[in-house]
Amino acid sequence: MDLDVFVAAHRAEWTRLDELLRRRRRLTGAEADELVALYQRTATHLSLIQSSAPDPQLIGRLTQLVAGARSAVTGARKASWRDATRFLAAGFPAALYRTRRWWTTTAVLSLVLAAVVGWWIGTHPEVQSSIAAPDELRELTRPGGQYETYYSSHAAASFAAQVWTNNAQVAAVCLVLGAFLGIPVLWVILQNMLNLGVGIGLMSSVGRLDTFLGLILPHGLLELTAVFVAAGTGLRLGWTVIDPSPRSRRSALAQEGRAAIGMAIGLAVVLFVSGAIEGFVTPSGLPPWARIGIGVVAEAAFLAYVFVVGRRAARAGETGDVAASDRSAELPAAA
Numbered sequence: 001m002d003l004d005v006f007v008a009a010h011r012a013e014w015t016r017l018d019e020l021l022r023r024r025r026r027l028t029g030a031e032a033d034e035l036v037a038l039y040q041r042t043a044t045h046l047s048l049i050q051s052s053a054p055d056p057q058l059i060g061r062l063t064q065l066v067a068g069a070r071s072a073v074t075g076a077r078k079a080s081w082r083d084a085t086r087f088l089a090a091g092f093p094a095a096l097y098r099t100r101r102w103w104t105t106t107a108v109l110s111l112v113l114a115a116v117v118g119w120w121i122g123t124h125p126e127v128q129s130s131i132a133a134p135d136e137l138r139e140l141t142r143p144g145g146q147y148e149t150y151y152s153s154h155a156a157a158s159f160a161a162q163v164w165t166n167n168a169q170v171a172a173v174c175l176v177l178g179a180f181l182g183i184p185v186l187w188v189i190l191q192n193m194l195n196l197g198v199g200i201g202l203m204s205s206v207g208r209l210d211t212f213l214g215l216i217l218p219h220g221l222l223e224l225t226a227v228f229v230a231a232g233t234g235l236r237l238g239w240t241v242i243d244p245s246p247r248s249r250r251s252a253l254a255q256e257g258r259a260a261i262g263m264a265i266g267l268a269v270v271l272f273v274s275g276a277i278e279g280f281v282t283p284s285g286l287p288p289w290a291r292i293g294i295g296v297v298a299e300a301a302f303l304a305y306v307f308v309v310g311r312r313a314a315r316a317g318e319t320g321d322v323a324a325s326d327r328s329a330e331l332p333a334a335a
Helices: 003-022 029-052 056-074 081-098 100-122 125-131 134-141 146-152 156-179 183-205 209-242 249-281 288-315
Strands: none
Touching: 003 029, 003 056, 029 056, 081 100, 081 249, 081 288, 100 125, 100 183, 100 209, 100 288, 125 134, 125 183, 134 146, 134 183, 146 183, 146 209, 156 183, 156 209, 156 249, 183 209, 209 249, 209 288, 249 288
């Protein structure tokens, strides 16, 4: 494409569209029809320039024109509580259901890794001694030691807020950095599973694995599930970079990226619940069976949310992406 010739041929149309937008509230019927036609043509021009002769300044100008025209044609729209309710009732569970194979596979492989690491550490005293000195290991694993007092070392409310913030950051890293072929996601998951495996191994080596699980399971079931969802979504986003088929790479990344952002918002709610459990239930005086029962109920509710509500929403056409009216126009470009 000869960009100068293309600009010369269509400059008048862009100028006319800009003029109509400046007085959009005073257009006649014929001018409104003209604005719609110019909007469609300019959107096509923008697509052609982006694919054939990218020019940042021209693309910026046309993007602004297309966005303004689109707002004039479709009408401005403001987010509302209804949007949030709809997202939590349909969009978020549908996105969870659509990505289920990614995060359930991530969960299984990660837990197997944690179990293997735990078994290796628990059955090999020489590995334990490489982790810390004997006195430090005893302080970690003894009754009333650091593994137990960790959950009651701060006020419940502040501890829950701290846990929520930390876990939300972990989830956000998985979602945001997934586009880098998923490599950062694998590192985050590896670090988390190694930490879990160390705890399993050390506590099992002194016959206190039941105590450790009694502390981890109440909040850990939901918390780890949320982390696995974030990791699976991030890996799926990374795979989209490699294989966007049958969509264009740009369109695929835009769609999956928007869904990932929505996933981050939804997971923040899930992690808020797990953080509250970790702050108030895990260190409470409830018997282990009661604390674990609360964790199981929370996990069961989440899975029902995914596989009942999410499946129904996905079958109804929900994807977790924003509404079609809120997406940028995706017009075919000439080869």
